[in-house]
Amino acid sequence: MIKAIFFDYDGVLTTDRTGSVTTIRYLSEQSGVEYDILRNAFARHNADLLLGKTTHKAIWRAVCESARHELDFGWLEAAFLSTPANAGMFDLARRLKPFYALGIITDNKKDRIDCLRKAQRLDDLFDPIVVSAERGSGKEGAAVFEYALGCLDVKPEEAIFIDNTSENLIAPRQLGMHAILHDDGRNDIDGLIATLTTEFDLRLT
Numbered sequence: 001m002i003k004a005i006f007f008d009y010d011g012v013l014t015t016d017r018t019g020s021v022t023t024i025r026y027l028s029e030q031s032g033v034e035y036d037i038l039r040n041a042f043a044r045h046n047a048d049l050l051l052g053k054t055t056h057k058a059i060w061r062a063v064c065e066s067a068r069h070e071l072d073f074g075w076l077e078a079a080f081l082s083t084p085a086n087a088g089m090f091d092l093a094r095r096l097k098p099f100y101a102l103g104i105i106t107d108n109k110k111d112r113i114d115c116l117r118k119a120q121r122l123d124d125l126f127d128p129i130v131v132s133a134e135r136g137s138g139k140e141g142a143a144v145f146e147y148a149l150g151c152l153d154v155k156p157e158e159a160i161f162i163d164n165t166s167e168n169l170i171a172p173r174q175l176g177m178h179a180i181l182h183d184d185g186r187n188d189i190d191g192l193i194a195t196l197t198t199e200f201d202l203r204l205t
Contacts, residue, residue, distance in 0.1 A: 002178070002200050003158040005096060006148055007089070007126070008139075009106035009113070011164030011184040015084045019108055020046065026079035033069045041066035049109045052133035056111055080115040088189040093125050095204040096196075101152045105161065107132040107139055107168075128152070139168040145175055160200065162192070 007013055016022045024042060028035040041063045048054040056076055064071050093102055104126045106113065110133040117123055128151040132138040135147060149159060156176035163169055169179035180195060196202040 001158060002100065002160060002202060003154045004101040004103065004149075004152050004160070005196075005202075006103045006105045006145075006159060006161045007093065008161075008163040008165075008168065008182075009104055009108060009116075010083075012162055012182050013086050013089050013093075013104070015086050015184070015187065017164065017184050019083070019112060022083045023076070023079040023112070026082045027071060027075055030075050030078075031067075031069055031071055033067050033071075037067050038063075050107050050132050050138060052110060052136055056109065076111075077115055080112045081119055083116055083120075085120055086187065088187070090125070092189060092193060092204075096202065097125060098205055099203045101154070102126050103148055103152065104129045105139065105144055105148050106130070109133050139163070139171060142171050142175055145172045145177060149175075149177075160196075 010019045011017045014022070020039070020042065024035060024038045027033070028038050045054060045059045045063070049056065057073070060071070060073055096102060102125055104122065108131050110131055113129065113131050117129065122129060128148055130144050130148045132144065135144050137143045145161070149156060160178040160180060161169065161172045162180045162182050164182045164184040166181055169181060173179045178200065180192065182192060193204070197204065
């Protein structure tokens with residue numbers, strides 16, 4: 001019997017495939033610096049940001065130097081806030097909430113998720129919210145999934161994980177969790193609902 005559903009954040013609860021896409025797009029629009037230049041400036045720091053080994057504040061000078069442009073650090077929070085919520089997925093979560101524990105497992109930067117927890121009121125729907133930068137490991141390994149399951153005291157076979165990247169489903173499947181690939185391009189929420197209700201016999205309000 002399913003007791004918990006865990007959602008990825010970017011590409012599932014948002015309509016942008018990754019958080020980097022959202023952030024860099026906004027910074028490019030504000031600064032006039034080409035998207036690819038900014039993407040490359042951030043790319044060398046991304047792994048350390050995702051694992052909590054550094055912060056945006058610590059790398060900002062290096063990013064500006066790489067982009068050859070003085071970027072206003074104040075734009076960063078505005079970039080986070082520009083994250084487009086996937087309204088249909090949030091509605092699905094609200095329909096599941098009366099019957100199941102809901103959580104988020106995301107490879108993400110701590111400051112970004114801290115900002116969005118407040119702006120999108122994520123804690124109203126999701127507990128736990130497991131962030132790679134806080135745990136020091138990401139979805140390529142079992143640790144974040146084991147931690148999330150432990151927070152709710154549920155067994156792997158009692159949980160579903162939904163992600164938009166197939167590689168992120170390997171570790172939870174190996175643990176025994178059920179895993180669903182969400183195509184962020186199609187964003188077929190009706191299809192996801194059909195899977196949840198027919199294959200897993202889940203209840204919705």
